Amino acid sequence: MLGLSQQALLRLPWRRSLESIALPVIALTAALIIFGGFCAMAGANPFQVYGSIYKAAFGRWSAWQHTLILSAPLMLTALCTALPARLGLVIIGNEGALVMGGLAAMATGLGLGITLPPLMVQLAMAAAGMAAGGLWIMLAGALRYYRGVNETISSLLLNYIAIAIMNHLVEGPMRDASFVIKPSSAELDPANWLGAIPGSRIHFGLLYGLVVCLLAYVLIQRTPFGFAARIVGGNIRAARIAGLPVGKLTLAICFLGGSAAGLAGMVEVAAVQKRINQSLVSNYGYAGILVAFVSRHNPLATILAAILLGGILASGGILQRSHNLPDATVLVFQGIVFLCVLYSESLYGKFPCFREGEG
Amino acid sequence: MAAESLGLWGIPLGILAGTLRGSAPFLFVSLGECLTEKSGKINLGLEGVLLMGAMSAYGVSYLSQDLVGDFWAPWLGVLAAGFSGMALGTIHGWVAQQPRVNDVATGIAMITLGSGLAFFFGKPFIQPQAPQLMTFDWGAWSSSPQVQAALKVSPLFLLGVAIAPLLYAFFRSTRWGLSIRAVGDSPQAARAMGISIFKVRLFSIMAGSFLAGIGGACLSLYYPGVWTERISSGQGLMAVALVIFAQWNPIQCLWASLLFGGAQAIGPTFQSVGIDSYYYLFNAAPYILTLIIMIITCSPQRTLSGSPGALGKSDHT
Known part of the structure; x- marks a missing residue:
C-alpha cells in the first residue's frame, strides 16, 4: 500500500511537469505554423522569415545582447501582474506603475545630481521608483479591498492618469527648455547612468530583472507570506476563516508588484532614455501583462517568457529590411503567439499521456 | 485656432463641436462593449477592433471609389469596418471562452493582434x-x-444615437435580449x-465587435478623417470604463459618450484660446471622473448596480 502511493507520488510530478513544458512548446509550434501561413499569403517565404527572426533574436552574441536588453523591463513589468494574480487579482496597471516609477526615479536622480556617489544615487533612484510604482498599484489594491472597486478597471484608468501626469510634468514644471526635439525633462547626469555589465552592451537592468524575479519566486513559493497569498488566491473565504489578514496581504502584494514595474521605469530612464518624455510609454507595461499570463504567473517562467518576447521584439527591423514586410509584422506574430499560448491553457489535463498512473 | 476670433464664446462652441465630432467613436465602442459585457465577458480587445475598423473603412473607401463613386465608397468602408471588427470578435469570443483562459489577457493579446493586422494591411493607405x-x-x-464647421454632423453619429435606445429595448x-442578460447574470x-452560453456569448462578442468596428470607421472617415497608426487615443480601452460609468445601460452609454467626447474637447479648446498650462490634466478628466464615480458607487458588500453577475468571474463549470 505504502509502496504503491509512493510510486504514484514519484510518477505524478514528472508527467505534470512534462505537460507544462510540452504544452507551451506545442502552442509555440502552432503559432509558428499560423504565422508562416500569414507570411506566405503576404508573399514571403515562411522558412526564411523564421530564419531571420531566429538570427535577429538569438543568432549571435550581439543579437542575444539586444534581446536581453529588451527583455529586462519585461521581466519586471510582468511581475506587476504576476504577483497580484497569485492573490486572485487581475492588475493591468503595469504601464502606469512604470511611468510613475520612472518619474520618481528621474526626479530623485535630478535632485541629487552629483552630490552623492553614483551608486548611492542609483540606489536612491531605484528606491524612489519602486516606492512610486508600488504605491500606485497599492492604490488599486486598496480601492479593491476597502471599496470593492474592480482592480482591473481601476488599474487601467490609473495608466492613463499616470501618463497624463507625466505629460503635464514634462511640458511644464520638469521641462528642459534647452532640449527642443520633444518636450522632455532635463538629462540625467552621465555619472548616474546605469552602466553596462562588463564585457557586454547589456545594462545592469537585466541583472535587476533576474534578481527580482528570483526573489519573487522564493517569496511566493518558499515563504509563509507567499503561502498565505496563495491561500487567499485559492479560496478567499477559507483564508478569512483561517484568520489570514486579507487586507494587509492585498496591499502588500500590490505594492510589491507595482514596485517591480516602478523599478522597470527606473531602469528605463537610468539606462536607456536618460530623459523623461513620451518614449517612456513604450508598451512594456501591456507586453508585461501578456508575459505574466503566458508564464502562468510563475516568476521563474517569467524570465523565459520575457526573453522570448524580447527576441520577437528584437527581430522587428530585420523583417522590414530583408523580407520587405511592414514592421507591424512583429506585432502580428506577437499576437498569434500569445493567443496560442493562452489557448493552450485550456488543454491542461486533456491529453491522457500526461496523466499520472496511465503509462 | 478657429475659436480665436470668437473670443471666449469659442470655448462652448469648441466643446460643442468637439462633442459632436469626438463622441461618435466612443458611442459605438461603448455600445459594443455594453452588449459584450451584458453576456458576462469583457473585451479589452476593442482597441484592436477600433484600429482594424478604422483601417478597413479607409482602405475599402479608397479602393472602391472608382468602382462605386465617392458617395457610396465610404459606406462600403463602414460595412467593411463592421465585418473586420466582427472577424476579430470571433477569435476573441472563441478563445476567451475556453476553460481557464482569462478574458482580460485574451483581450490584451487581441489588441496586439488587431493593431498588428491594422498596421500591416494599412501601411499602403x-x-x-x-x-x-x-x-x-x-x-x-x-x-x-466656425459655427458651420462645428455643426457638420456625421450620419454615423446619428446612427449611433438611434442604436442606443434600440439596444435598450x-x-x-426581446427574447434574445433576455437570453443575453440571463447568460450574463446567472x-x-x-x-x-x-x-447555450457559448453561442450567446459568441454572438454578443461578435455583434459588439461589429459596432466597435464602425466606431473605427468614424475615426478614419469622419473625424479626424485620416488613417494613421496613432488614430486611436485609447478609445477602445476606454470603452470598458465608459460602460461602467454608464452602468451597463445603453441609453446612459449615449450620455456618457457625449460627456467623454466633450471632456476630450476641453483640453484642445482651452489650448486654442491660449490656456494651455493644464492641457494634459484636462485630457485625463474622463479617467479621473470614472475612477471617482467607481469609488463613490462601489462598496465591498455589493457590486455596482447594473453589473452583470457573471462579469469578471471564471466559469468553467
Whole structure:
C-alpha cells in the first residue's frame, strides 16, 4: 500500500511537469505554423522569415545582447501582474506603475545630481521608483479591498492618469527648455547612468530583472507570506476563516508588484532614455501583462517568457529590411503567439499521456 | 485656432463641436462593449477592433471609389469596418471562452493582434486620400465658418444615437435580449433554461465587435478623417470604463459618450484660446471622473448596480 502511493507520488510530478513544458512548446509550434501561413499569403517565404527572426533574436552574441536588453523591463513589468494574480487579482496597471516609477526615479536622480556617489544615487533612484510604482498599484489594491472597486478597471484608468501626469510634468514644471526635439525633462547626469555589465552592451537592468524575479519566486513559493497569498488566491473565504489578514496581504502584494514595474521605469530612464518624455510609454507595461499570463504567473517562467518576447521584439527591423514586410509584422506574430499560448491553457489535463498512473 | 476670433464664446462652441465630432467613436465602442459585457465577458480587445475598423473603412473607401463613386465608397468602408471588427470578435469570443483562459489577457493579446493586422494591411493607405463620409451641414444658416464647421454632423453619429435606445429595448423586451442578460447574470439559470452560453456569448462578442468596428470607421472617415497608426487615443480601452460609468445601460452609454467626447474637447479648446498650462490634466478628466464615480458607487458588500453577475468571474463549470 505504502509502496504503491509512493510510486504514484514519484510518477505524478514528472508527467505534470512534462505537460507544462510540452504544452507551451506545442502552442509555440502552432503559432509558428499560423504565422508562416500569414507570411506566405503576404508573399514571403515562411522558412526564411523564421530564419531571420531566429538570427535577429538569438543568432549571435550581439543579437542575444539586444534581446536581453529588451527583455529586462519585461521581466519586471510582468511581475506587476504576476504577483497580484497569485492573490486572485487581475492588475493591468503595469504601464502606469512604470511611468510613475520612472518619474520618481528621474526626479530623485535630478535632485541629487552629483552630490552623492553614483551608486548611492542609483540606489536612491531605484528606491524612489519602486516606492512610486508600488504605491500606485497599492492604490488599486486598496480601492479593491476597502471599496470593492474592480482592480482591473481601476488599474487601467490609473495608466492613463499616470501618463497624463507625466505629460503635464514634462511640458511644464520638469521641462528642459534647452532640449527642443520633444518636450522632455532635463538629462540625467552621465555619472548616474546605469552602466553596462562588463564585457557586454547589456545594462545592469537585466541583472535587476533576474534578481527580482528570483526573489519573487522564493517569496511566493518558499515563504509563509507567499503561502498565505496563495491561500487567499485559492479560496478567499477559507483564508478569512483561517484568520489570514486579507487586507494587509492585498496591499502588500500590490505594492510589491507595482514596485517591480516602478523599478522597470527606473531602469528605463537610468539606462536607456536618460530623459523623461513620451518614449517612456513604450508598451512594456501591456507586453508585461501578456508575459505574466503566458508564464502562468510563475516568476521563474517569467524570465523565459520575457526573453522570448524580447527576441520577437528584437527581430522587428530585420523583417522590414530583408523580407520587405511592414514592421507591424512583429506585432502580428506577437499576437498569434500569445493567443496560442493562452489557448493552450485550456488543454491542461486533456491529453491522457500526461496523466499520472496511465503509462 | 478657429475659436480665436470668437473670443471666449469659442470655448462652448469648441466643446460643442468637439462633442459632436469626438463622441461618435466612443458611442459605438461603448455600445459594443455594453452588449459584450451584458453576456458576462469583457473585451479589452476593442482597441484592436477600433484600429482594424478604422483601417478597413479607409482602405475599402479608397479602393472602391472608382468602382462605386465617392458617395457610396465610404459606406462600403463602414460595412467593411463592421465585418473586420466582427472577424476579430470571433477569435476573441472563441478563445476567451475556453476553460481557464482569462478574458482580460485574451483581450490584451487581441489588441496586439488587431493593431498588428491594422498596421500591416494599412501601411499602403497612410499616404493616399480616401473619400470621406458625407455630413449633414446643420450650420448652413450661419455666416460664421466656425459655427458651420462645428455643426457638420456625421450620419454615423446619428446612427449611433438611434442604436442606443434600440439596444435598450432589445435588452428589455426581446427574447434574445433576455437570453443575453440571463447568460450574463446567472449562467447556471440560463443553462437550466436550455440556453447555450457559448453561442450567446459568441454572438454578443461578435455583434459588439461589429459596432466597435464602425466606431473605427468614424475615426478614419469622419473625424479626424485620416488613417494613421496613432488614430486611436485609447478609445477602445476606454470603452470598458465608459460602460461602467454608464452602468451597463445603453441609453446612459449615449450620455456618457457625449460627456467623454466633450471632456476630450476641453483640453484642445482651452489650448486654442491660449490656456494651455493644464492641457494634459484636462485630457485625463474622463479617467479621473470614472475612477471617482467607481469609488463613490462601489462598496465591498455589493457590486455596482447594473453589473452583470457573471462579469469578471471564471466559469468553467
